Amino acid sequence: MTNEPRRRRSADRANKGSTAIPQLPLQALRNPYKPMEILSADQVEAIHSAAVHILEKFGIEVMSPRALALFEKAGAKVNHATQTVHVDRAMVDEALKTAPSSFTLTPRNPERVVRLGGDALNFTLVAGPPNVHDLERGRRPGNLRDYCDLIRLAQHFNCITMLGNQVCAPVELPANSRHLDTYHANLTLTDKSFHVSAIGRGRALDGIEMMAIARGMSLEEMRESPALTTIISVNSPRRFDDAMADGLMTMSEHGQAVCITPFTLMGAMSPVTLAGALAQQNAEALFGVVLSQLVRPGAPVIYGAFTSNVDMRSGAPAFGTPENTKANIASGQLARRYRLPYRTTNGSASNAADAQGAYETLMSLWGAVLGHCNLIYHAAGWQEGGLTASFEKFIIDVEMIQHMIETLRPIEVNDAELALDALGRVPTGGHFFGEAHTLERYSTAFYQPMLSNWQNFESWQEAGSLDATQRATRLWKKALEDFVEPALDPARREALDAYVAKRREAIGAGEP
Template identity: 55%
Template sequence: MEHGCTVEELASRPTLMTVTNVNSPRRVDAEILDNIMVMAGHGQCVVITPFTLMGAMAPVTLAGALAQQTAEGLGIIALCQLLRPGAPCVLGGFTSNVDMRSGSPAFGTPEYLHAVFASAQIGRRLRIPVRTSAVNASPTVDAQSTYESAFSLQAAVLSHSHLINHAAGWLEGGLSASLEKIVVDAELLRNWAEILKPVSFSDDDLAVDAIKAVAAGGHFFGSPHTLARYQTAFYRPLLSDWSSFESWTQAGAHDATARATAIWKKVLADYVPPPLDPAVSEAIAAYVATRKGALEGTSPA
């Protein structure tokens, strides 16, 4: 009723999405199955993601893990269609490898990228949308977390996957999150948004007249063509520091993680909550307290 329509009318315009996991191999927990059935029965989107870690919950070979992932995902999609034909579904891909020395999940690895590319191809063959992630297994915000996330995000984009989960803030294979990592990932996402913009090759962009106007061995800093465009010509980073080592040192030698800390603190300090009816705010707080108490097995004070 919050949407101003009946349950049946809501099914005609899916608004909600749930991301569910198969407890691989070949098991769906009762709570998750109940969630799937309720959402599909009401015509809302179900994202089915088998948790197929190669060598642990799936075969150690990529082909075997992909076969299992596809079978488990299609099994749940078939259930959704039995419950409500046409219920929207997304085939999730989360196949990756584990560290065979410790059993810990690994993400952003070559094996993970192979799985992302293959999962997207399988989805296109089946004409089903595909979900992937921008993940890493680093325990902290460092070079490892950045390059693993960058590889994962690159695979998500280049594979033409439809939905990217865990696109910002993920650490330690999903066991923790970080505000600094959110800022780092925001920089990665902003870069990709810029990369994916089409490049213009108009006569003005080809700049033949500007090239002719600059003498051999000269420069374009003072060119009218440059001066008319320099403020918007290039991507302006949120986090990157392009200064020299000397200038960077004199400014305090703040690395990317330290700069990310400063950014999120400023964002929170400058945040102004949108106006909200006090009665609505109280109702939300009461609902949260009730649900929290139910989940913890206690009654709200």
């Protein structure tokens, strides 16, 4: 953070006579521990071989003529009648040689740089729900006001590294141009990187051009210094529709990152077995990697995983299950086999910001962290299986994320930490409350939660008997009160406004 926003926040709080919500400082997050390996080396290779078999023998449907032409030119077997592409092992291997193992995304504030790959760890705001919910106003369709408030929260909390693609859909705006409004909000109310919509070339290119304006760069400069990414959702099983394929190619052509994410729900869009689902996920992800490298060798690409299961009684998606947790760990092994950055999700199927929502989210979050995920998508605010963005769930998730960050902080072992002098000074049966070693560290020794309540029962009852979800309501409202809009050069703001006006007019006239 710069000193100026800190001064402004301090002044605002002084004027309001309030104290800040405790949160961890802005930092480059990393996972310093060894990743968990739930699969043996032989099992990883068996899944890889099965994925190659799928690509060579079964093929992938590609509904974009431009993508079909690229594959055919590169030597893939293309059946134009069925729009099916068969990719062989050699083409996969060649693509993996040029796909970068790590890269950075630099938004308009370079202090918010996003590192992807290696042991880097990043968390995003929930993305894509059509609905919004909070305890005071209930469940309602997504709208621009709530959209802006949710991204203000993402800007306020340091542990949210970047924004996803539309935290909620502002349904009151025209569907073909609302992305302009959400990009504009992203670039003015936050200074963090974000995911653009890659539903076709136009939406992707608008995001790239608007970020270039906000950074004061040309498109060529952006090509060499990426700032954005997108989620390319594979229409599993084994289909890339034309909009997703065109969005992928546009992003790669301009040097921006793409995250290839198959939607492999076991029992519905993939086999009911975890091994079969992972093989399918692997094949679809590798296919997207190949396409990105055919467009531009060296284009940044992320291995995406979204493997979970359905409720076999109803067919409804389930998240935070043991199967989902294991898939998050195993997918990390596959991503590391290919030396690719890795993305997954800490989802929940709960319809409320309740205990189920917390334990399912934490289960999948542990799977992501143990699997050494670099980008945990939908990390804060996901509710109702991704159909609702929740204000209270956002706060609960931020608390869990901060717990995880502190858990990943290595234990220090040195003379000061071993505290032998203090141990020698405190008599048998004594206590350490008044010991100098304690007094020197009491304010920073332990993680300070923002949501947990550690009062005794009587004090908690006198304070209103609020549970964690009710306390979360107070916190998101307080965070919005404390929000400070990040500064943006007035000339760049004016250029953004002009771009949006011009493109809105063009889209209204029928241009893509």
